[in-house]
Amino acid sequence: MTGWAMALFRRDLxxxxxxxxxxxxxxxxxxxxxxxxxFGVGPDLNLLARIGPAILWIGALLATLLGLDRLFQADRExxxxxxxxxxxxxxELVVLIKCLAHWLSTGLPLVVAAPLFSVFLNLDPVAxxxxxxxxxxxxxxxxxxxxxxxxxxxxxRRGGLLLAVLVVPLTVPILIFGVSSADAAIHDPxxxxxxxxxxxxxxxxxxxxxxxxxAAALRFAAD
Amino acid sequence: MAFWDYANPTRFLKLVQxxxxxxxxxxxxxxxxxxxxxxxxxxxxxxQGDTIRIMYIHxxxxxxxxxxYTVMSISSIGTLVWKHPLADVSAxxxxxxxxxxxxxALVTGSLWGKPMWGTYWEWDARMTSVxxxxxxxxxxxxxxxxxxxxxxxxKAAAVLTLVxxxxxxxxxxxxxxxxxxxxxxxxxxxxxxxxxxxxLWPLLVMALAFTLLFFVLHLMAMRNxxxxxxxxxxxxxxxxxxxxxxxxxxxxxxx
Amino acid sequence: xxxxxxxxxxxxxxxxxxxxxxxxxSSLLRTLAGLVPLAEGTIRLEDGEPEKLPQEQAHxxxxxxxxxxxxxxxxxxxxxxSFAAPSVHESFSGSSLQPLAALETLGIGHTALxxxxxxxxxxxxxxxxxxxxxxxxxxxxxxxxxxxxxKASEQQLLGLMNDHLAAGGLIVTATHTELALNTIxxxxxEAPDPADQVPEEALL
Numbered sequence: 001m002t003g004w005a006m007a008l009f010r011r012d013l014x015x016x017x018x019x020x021x022x023x024x025x026x027x028x029x030x031x032x033x034x035x036x037x038x039f040g041v042g043p044d045l046n047l048l049a050r051i052g053p054a055i056l057w058i059g060a061l062l063a064t065l066l067g068l069d070r071l072f073q074a075d076r077e078x079x080x081x082x083x084x085x086x087x088x089x090x091x092e093l094v095v096l097i098k099c100l101a102h103w104l105s106t107g108l109p110l111v112v113a114a115p116l117f118s119v120f121l122n123l124d125p126v127a128x129x130x131x132x133x134x135x136x137x138x139x140x141x142x143x144x145x146x147x148x149x150x151x152x153x154x155x156x157r158r159g160g161l162l163l164a165v166l167v168v169p170l171t172v173p174i175l176i177f178g179v180s181s182a183d184a185a186i187h188d189p190x191x192x193x194x195x196x197x198x199x200x201x202x203x204x205x206x207x208x209x210x211x212x213x214x215a216a217a218l219r220f221a222a223d
Numbered sequence: 224m225a226f227w228d229y230a231n232p233t234r235f236l237k238l239v240q241x242x243x244x245x246x247x248x249x250x251x252x253x254x255x256x257x258x259x260x261x262x263x264x265x266x267x268x269x270x271q272g273d274t275i276r277i278m279y280i281h282x283x284x285x286x287x288x289x290x291x292y293t294v295m296s297i298s299s300i301g302t303l304v305w306k307h308p309l310a311d312v313s314a315x316x317x318x319x320x321x322x323x324x325x326x327x328a329l330v331t332g333s334l335w336g337k338p339m340w341g342t343y344w345e346w347d348a349r350m351t352s353v354x355x356x357x358x359x360x361x362x363x364x365x366x367x368x369x370x371x372x373x374x375x376x377x378k379a380a381a382v383l384t385l386v387x388x389x390x391x392x393x394x395x396x397x398x399x400x401x402x403x404x405x406x407x408x409x410x411x412x413x414x415x416x417x418x419x420x421x422x423l424w425p426l427l428v429m430a431l432a433f434t435l436l437f438f439v440l441h442l443m444a445m446r447n448x449x450x451x452x453x454x455x456x457x458x459x460x461x462x463x464x465x466x467x468x469x470x471x472x473x474x475x476x477x478x
Numbered sequence: 479x480x481x482x483x484x485x486x487x488x489x490x491x492x493x494x495x496x497x498x499x500x501x502x503x504s505s506l507l508r509t510l511a512g513l514v515p516l517a518e519g520t521i522r523l524e525d526g527e528p529e530k531l532p533q534e535q536a537h538x539x540x541x542x543x544x545x546x547x548x549x550x551x552x553x554x555x556x557x558x559x560s561f562a563a564p565s566v567h568e569s570f571s572g573s574s575l576q577p578l579a580a581l582e583t584l585g586i587g588h589t590a591l592x593x594x595x596x597x598x599x600x601x602x603x604x605x606x607x608x609x610x611x612x613x614x615x616x617x618x619x620x621x622x623x624x625x626x627x628x629k630a631s632e633q634q635l636l637g638l639m640n641d642h643l644a645a646g647g648l649i650v651t652a653t654h655t656e657l658a659l660n661t662i663x664x665x666x667x668e669a670p671d672p673a674d675q676v677p678e679e680a681l682l
Contacts, residue, residue, distance in 0.1 A: 148382070148383070148386055152382065152383055153366075156370070162362075162365055162369060165361075166362045166363075166365075166366060168358070169358045169359045169362065169390075169394070170386065170390050172398070173393050173394055173396075176397040176398070176401045177397060180400070180401065195400075202393070209386060209389060213382050213385070213386045216303070216382050217378075220379060220382070221375065
């Protein structure tokens with residue numbers, strides 16, 4: 001990685017570690033979502049084992065969306081974003097690096113917490129591993145797609161809710177293939193690798209489309 | 224005069240003035256013919272009876288909710304590439320119309336589904352994709368509403384529209400996949416090409432009528448939007464007229 | 479926003495933009511910084527690096543400090559030094575300082591290891607100014623550069639600005655106060671005659 005990219009990456013990681021403990025709040029929210037589900041559907045362990053991957057995925061999706069609204073907003077409020085636009089660095093890469101740092105500080109903790117939370121949902125070890133693997137591959141895509149929403153709503157003071165409304169339809173494919181491949185590993189209607197590889201492909205597509213669209217939106221939001 | 228010149232707002236308004244009465248007339252006539260055919264000349268279906276007539280509303284609405292998104296995507300390219308203000312007006316005024324047609328497609332679809340499948344809602348691949356489309360339309364409208372500056376809002380919405388246009392096929396594909404996983408093939412599908420010509424003709428006329436309706440509504444909405452922005456610009460100008468502050472306040476008579 | 483606005487600036491000279499409140503001084507600077515798109519017209523930097531946009535060879539020193547309170551003063555400055563691409567070429571001989579030296583120059587060297595949250599408004603302002611010293615770029619766009627600075631800091635700032643001009647740089651600044659710069663051009667913005675305005679029909 002070249003110097004400027006590393007500097008940006010380290011700055012963003014430092015900021016997210018030092019401010020507010022966004023990772024911990026995200027994981028707590030994840031835990032809260034996982035906890036309310038059994039209250040909603042009843043403590044039937046067989047049912048929970050069957051829909052467990054879906055619960056974990058929806059929890060991860062919501063927790064990711066929750067933390068996204070500050071992705072660019074903090075930089076816009078103090079004028080940093082203006083200077084980033086003038087820095088002479090490709091904005092698409094800047095967005096990609098910021099997303100990577102953001103995922104490391106908010107997405108990765110969710111992935112790490114998933115095996116622990118799956119104990120509550122009566123998942124067996126295979127299912128546990130499968131869900132964790134799909135979350136590891138899929139949550140970066142959620143961050144990257146969410147970055148589009150974050151840059152579209154960057155100038156709105158309370159854009160968080162709108163961001164979720166805009167982003168959720170776009171994440172439908174990720175959710176479908178994430179849960180499908182986890183399900184496939186448990187009670188194989190299809191081989192695990194088929195949906196899993198499609199999920200990987202979707203993440204790669206998101207890594208291209210997300211930064212390009214998000215950079216375009218940030219340029220327009222500057223004036 | 225090049226086609227592009229009509230994109231000048233003033234010329235556009237004049238053009239709409241001329242075009243609109245004709246379009247309205249044509250639309251009404253097509254609807255009269257189409258509805259007559261749909262209700263009286265088209266035969267009942269031997270399986271579904273009269274409920275088949277829902278198709279004459281449902282299929283054109285479904286077709287229009289796709290076309291409307293296409294119009295919005297093309298307009299969005301116009302906004303981002305040529306930065307033309309009318310393209311942005313076009314995209315903005317198409318969104319509520321598209322949402323209305325999408326809503327209509329969903330409602331008629333579920334009314335049709337009740338006698339056919341025995342349930343109002345089936346998580347069938349098509350209905351699910353259309354529902355996602357409806358949420359996207361509503362999200363776009365919300366984005367336009369929350370931003371004060373129409374130019375900025377237009378650009379943001381254009382980016383989202385294009386991302387959505389890229390994403391829609393992926394969503395459709397994934398919903399299809401999801402559907403085949405979860406759904407035994409119990410849904411009775413109406414296969415398009417095998418439809419009988421006595422049903423096809425009313426359908427085509429209705430599709431044309433709906434398309435005309437879309438253009439009528441779209442042109443009217445665009446005209447309103449141009450006028451709305453003009454009012455906004457005039458107000459902003461009225462506020463920005465600089466007058467030197469007067470130091471001496473005139474005494475107000477006490478009441 | 480602007481009509482019929484045209485100006486050019488020689489190497490080593492400053493342009494002071496004046497005018498009433500709300501006339502668009504800040505907008506003009508933001509346009510030069512590439513943050514507001516031009517409706518029509520061009521901005522050119524002659525003898526600059528041809529493959530770079532003008533705004534990528536300019537520093538923007540605006541109302542916002544772009545200082546992250548959670549980072550230390552030195553971390554803030556280090557980041558901008560590595561992140562903003564420098565722009566040097568033969569006609570501009572501006573030299574760059576190391577971050578610590580820049581902080582010392584501006585009199586906030588003793589705060590280098592403190593989190594920026596503890597800085598006063600004027601100190602933050604100076605930290606923001608230090609950005610301009612660690613990355614050489616020929617054009618400085620400064621919006622009210624003296625705000626929140628005391629008299630001594632203001633004198634120091636003027637000295638830095640004059641040094642920059644002497645090195646062959648350009649400065650465009652919007653200000654209400656008189657600035658004692660070596661070579662000054664003044665651009666006074668005025669509201670247009672109502673008669674010259676865009677006709678109502680062309681508004682959108």
